[in-house]
Amino acid sequence: MENHETILETKKLNLFYGDKQALIDVDLSVYKNHVTALIGPSGCGKSTLIRCFNRMNDLVSDCRIEGQVIYHDQNLYSPAVDVVHMRKKIGMVFQQPNPFPKSIYDNVAYGPRVHGIKDKKILDGIVEKSLMQAALWDEVHDRLDDPAMGLSGGQQQRLCIARTLAVEPEIILMDEPCSALDPIATAKIESLIDDLKKEYTVIIVTHSMSQASRVSDFTGFMYLGKMIEFGETEKIFTSPDEELTNNYITGRFG
Amino acid sequence: MVNGIMKNFNVEGEKSLYNSRCISDLVIRGILFAAAVFGVLTVFFILLFLLKDGMPAFTSIGLYDFLFGQVWNPAGVNPAYGTFPLWVGTILVTLGAMVIAAPLGIAGAIYISEIASYRVRSIIKPAVELLAGIPSVVYGFFGLVILTDWLRVTFDIPSGECWLAGSILLGIMALPTIISVSEDAISAVPASYRQGSLGLGATHWQTISRIITPAALSGITAAIILGMGRAVGETMAVMMVTGNAAIIPDPIYNILSPVRTLTGTLGIEMGEVAVGSEHYHALFGVAVLLLAITLVVNISAQHIIKKIREKGTGAKKNGRKMIHIEFPVIKKHLHDSMKWLKYTLAGLLIVFLLYTSIIAGIAAVALVSLWYGYIKNLDPKKMQKLAFSLLYVSIGIILVVLAIILFDIISKGLPALSWEFLTGYPRDLGREGGIFPAIVGTLYLVGGAILFALPIGVGAAIYLVEYTGEGRLTSIIRSGVDLLNGTPSIVFGLFGFAFLVLFVDFGVCLLSGMITLGLMVLPTIIRTTEEALKSVPDSLRHGSLALGATKWQTIRKVVLSPAAPGIITGTILSIGRAAGETAPIMFTAVVFTTRFLPGSVFDPIMALPYHLFILSTNVPGASTNQYGTALVLLILVMAVYSIAILIRNHYHKSLRW
Known part of the structure; x- marks a missing residue:
């Protein structure tokens, strides 16, 4: 574990929604070009944690955060950080596919356009490359101008991944990306995640333990806002150190 | 393909998070x-x-004299500014309008949302919305030329410009509001209620009358109150057909007596008033009174609608209506700084409720006697037929009214x-x-x-x-x-x-x-x-x-x-x-x-x-x-x-x- 380069690290992260504490002293290291899975029962704070990594929690009123999230030696929560610029480097794929009500092409080109690319040829290249990376190109290359809302759920989710890739982030956050999808679409996304880690760092929240064991290199188990155990996925799922983890992965609760 | 990535804008090595497109x-x-x-x-x-x-x-006229003075006569030798006949006129005309519009509007809404086929609905709904679009001065013109004349001949009275004419016209004008807000409330009743009731063997009408309408009742109430608000604030149409005599009908239920409303007074007198005179301030006082009445009406409607939303049964997803509001702040403000207004409002409300309850009482007695005398013995299928034919009659009346207005104006206007x-x-x-x-x-x-x-x-x-x-x-x-x-x-x-x-x-x-x-x-x-x-x-x-x-x-x-x-x-x-x-x-x-x-x-x-x-x-x-x-x-x-x-x-x- 020591030879891996750490790209993102939380230090004593505490988060409150009003009076309610949702994260308690979370310490976590995320390694570059690996897939890290966060698992745990509903309400354990795993989605809250992943939303700290690109400050989507800023959009929740009365949400208060203490502690640090370190990315390339900089604290994401320091006042000097430009949230917008940061989110360009740490992208996010949401639980429900949320394509914009635009064409397939415009969905993928949205990010690059927002970041100032106007040249049609460059945009074409980015769109093609991103859709290929998201394994969607073959299905949609002849109808890029169709509305994205006409795609199936699984296609929409891969489109959202392509949209995120088009911005060329370093880290991709996925918040239960398959929970709204059928098994075949899920399998496609999972194999996609495997491809993506060559180029990107992926953090995925999932409620499916089998999914975590299939796609991730490292797994963190959370319970009631605390990071109970973190380690290589194989170890977590075969011989966890903590009793609580063992109970969860063997299905005794959750 | 992943290896062939060319970096387009996230320049390699640029790790800083401190960029700014914020300016x-x-x-x-x-x-x-x-x-x-x-x-x-x-x-x-x-x-x-x-x-x-x-x-x-x-201050100069005195609150009591202003509100309860029996005479409004700004032009007399001894000018009098008692608004009593004016706001009573407003209330009477509005109530009359509601007696006409509420049953028709609710029936229309039930018909549109429950009975009409998709195709019929897609014609009737826009038609009702068009009714809302007709300018009030056109209604007034129609009322003046056709309606008052018809009333004069029918009831054999010297002039057809009266309370009844105003109420009929305002009723027509309030219909679209009542229909569309009630229809939203009815459509928002979850389909599971309907299926549950039908699944137990209830007829369509039983489902409508016992499940759907009660579930949508608060929305329907709000619709009527909003329609009332529309009627209270209407100027041109009312001014053109009510005769504008600042008197209280004698006896009070004489619907053929001319009346004058608050809005009508403003419309008639504002143009000729001497600026800064007592009359001028009295007219602004009338405007404040008008504002207070619409405030009461709207607050109650908002209050009901807000309650529906809190319960989560009502028009939660209906983003297109512009009607959810929080008034507590203003209420508090009123409470603090203008105690007098509070008493006025309370007084108004009491009179208002009194009249409403009288009319509601009469209607209820009529309904109950009808129920026991005849309807109770009908079997559900016949009952449904009866109810549905009443609904058809209602929507028919609405459409006929629209057709008459449009036909009259188009047929006589085209030659010009x-x-x-x-x-x-x-x-x-x-x-x-x-x-x-x-x-x-x-x-x-x-x-x-x-x-x-x-x-x-x-x-x-x-x-x-x-x-x-x-x-x-x-x-x-x-x-x-x-x-x-x-x-x-x-x-x-x-x-x-x-x-x-x-x-x-x-x-x-x-x-x-x-x-x-x-x-x-x-x-x-x-x-x-x-x-x-x-x-x-x-x-x-x-x-x-x-x-x-x-x-x-x-x-x-x-x-x-x-x-x-x-x-x-x-x-x-x-x-x-x-x-x-x-x-x-x-x-x-x-x-x-x-x-x-x-x-x-x-x-x-x-x-x-x-x-x-x-x-x-x-x-x-x-x-x-x-x-x-x-x-x-x-x-x-x-x-x-x-x-x-x-x-x-x-x-x-x-x-x-």
């Missing part, structure tokens, strides 16, 4: 903030201005239309010649009003929805906007006259009219834009923000385009409303005839609604041109409304997430 975002935020502040300050300025000019009425009529100037007090200056004047007025209100309204709405949380401040702002939204249009006319024409000294001119109309439609634009923005799901905003787009980029590229149909619809409806309104421009912008088009915004102008008003009330023997003017105005406003309805229907079908 333009800050500038835009500032502009939007300014729009919001301006919009909001205007709202409160209008209220304060009215209060300021109305206050002397209460000619090239000369449309492009010529009026002669012989409008009996001869054309209405070209009036058409141009109306277009100028509406164009100016929209140019003024649209940027401010949309900017303010974007700021309120996208940049502020739901705090105390936004709730104050929203209360103010909603208060203004329910304010009778004549009150805007009053404000425009007192502030723009006299105080700022623009005089009676195009500019004063534009601003007055703009202020009138501002709340509508703010409200509809807010609703349109709120209907855009947050997931789209989050998707864009997570890609590193700035707030303004997100709003401009992701939020505004799906919200655009809603904003456009709201704007077009505002255009239609501005084009058809008479009361706000009556004292601020128009003259009856001018031989010239306006040379600058400081010239007075002609406008279609006002032209029609004067032609039909003050110029005998102008029948042809009256109908011609009414038809042109009707076509203009209907065209605007049809476009709005088409746009809405088009996007309702194609937009989904």
Whole structure:
């Protein structure tokens, strides 16, 4: 574990929604070009944690955060950080596919356009490359101008991944990306995640333990806002150190 | 393929998070903030201005004499300013209107949402909405020419201008509000209720009467109250058909007696009052009273609607109605600083409830006796037939009324239309010649009003929805906007006259009219834009923000385009409303005839609604041109409304997430 380069690290992260504490002293290291899975029962704070990594929690009123999230030696929560610029480097794929009500092409080109690319040829290249990376190109290359809302759920989710890739982030956050999808679409996304880690760092929240064991290199188990155990996925799922983890992965609760 | 990535903009090695595209975002935020502040300050300025000019009425005349004095006679040797007959008149006419409109409207709503097939519904709904679009002066004209004449002959009375005429006309005008709000409430009843009831073997009518209507009852109540609000604030139509004698009907239930309403008083007397006189302040006092009544009416409607929303049974997803409001702040304000108003309101409410309960009592007795005498013994199938035929009759009456109004105006107006009529100037007090200056004047007025209100309204709405949380401040702002939204249009006319024409000294001119109309439609634009923005799901905003787009980029590229149909619809409806309104421009912008088009915004102008008003009330023997003017105005406003309805229907079908 020591030879891996750490790209993102939380230090004593505490988060409150009003009076309610949702994260308690979370310490976590995320390694570059690996897939890290966060698992745990509903309400354990795993989605809250992943939303700290690109400050989507800023959009929740009365949400208060203490502690640090370190990315390339900089604290994401320091006042000097430009949230917008940061989110360009740490992208996010949401639980429900949320394509914009635009064409397939415009969905993928949205990010690059927002970041100032106007040249049609460059945009074409980015769109093609991103859709290929998201394994969607073959299905949609002849109808890029169709509305994205006409795609199936699984296609929409891969489109959202392509949209995120088009911005060329370093880290991709996925918040239960398959929970709204059928098994075949899920399998496609999972194999996609495997491809993506060559180029990107992926953090995925999932409620499916089998999914975590299939796609991730490292797994963190959370319970009631605390990071109970973190380690290589194989170890977590075969011989966890903590009793609580063992109970969860063997299905005794959750 | 993953290896072949060329870095396009995330330059390798650039790890810093301290970049800034914030400057333009800050500038835009500032502009939007300014729009919001301006919009909001205007709202409160209008209220304060009215209060300021109305206050002397209460102090010098005396609150009791002003409210309960039996005589309103400003022109007498000993002028008297007792508003008792006026507000009693308002209440009577409104109640009469509700007795007519409530059963018809509810029946119509049940028919549309429960019984009509998809195709029938797609014809009837727009038809009802068109009914809402007919300008009040056109209703007034129809009432004056057809309705009062019919009443005079039928009841053999010297003049048909009476309480009943006003109530019938206001009832028709309140119908669209009642129908569409009730229909929303009924449609919002979960399908599972319906299926559950039908699954137990209940007939369709049993399901409607025992499950669906009770579940939608609070929404229907709110619909009736909102319709009442509309009726209380109506000026032109009422003024043209009620006879305007400031007396209390004798006996009180004499529906053929002439009456005079608060709005009618303002419409008649404001033009001729000496500025700063006791009469002038008394009229502002009347405006404040009117405002207080609409406030009570609207607060109760909002209160009910808010309750429905809290319970979560009602129109939770219906973003398109502009009716959820928090008034506590204003209520508190009233409580603190104007105790007298509280007592007034309480008094009004008691009288109001008294009358309502009398009428409700009569209706209930009639229904119950009907129930026991006949209906109870019917088997469910026959019962359903009876009920449905009543519903058919109701919707039939509504459609026939619409058809009569349209047919009368179109059939008699068409012969008047000619090239000369449309492009010529009026002669012989409008009996001869054309209405070209009036058409141009109306277009100028509406164009100016929209140019003024649209940027401010949309900017303010974007700021309120996208940049502020739901705090105390936004709730104050929203209360103010909603208060203004329910304010009778004549009150805007009053404000425009007192502030723009006299105080700022623009005089009676195009500019004063534009601003007055703009202020009138501002709340509508703010409200509809807010609703349109709120209907855009947050997931789209989050998707864009997570890609590193700035707030303004997100709003401009992701939020505004799906919200655009809603904003456009709201704007077009505002255009239609501005084009058809008479009361706000009556004292601020128009003259009856001018031989010239306006040379600058400081010239007075002609406008279609006002032209029609004067032609039909003050110029005998102008029948042809009256109908011609009414038809042109009707076509203009209907065209605007049809476009709005088409746009809405088009996007309702194609937009989904």
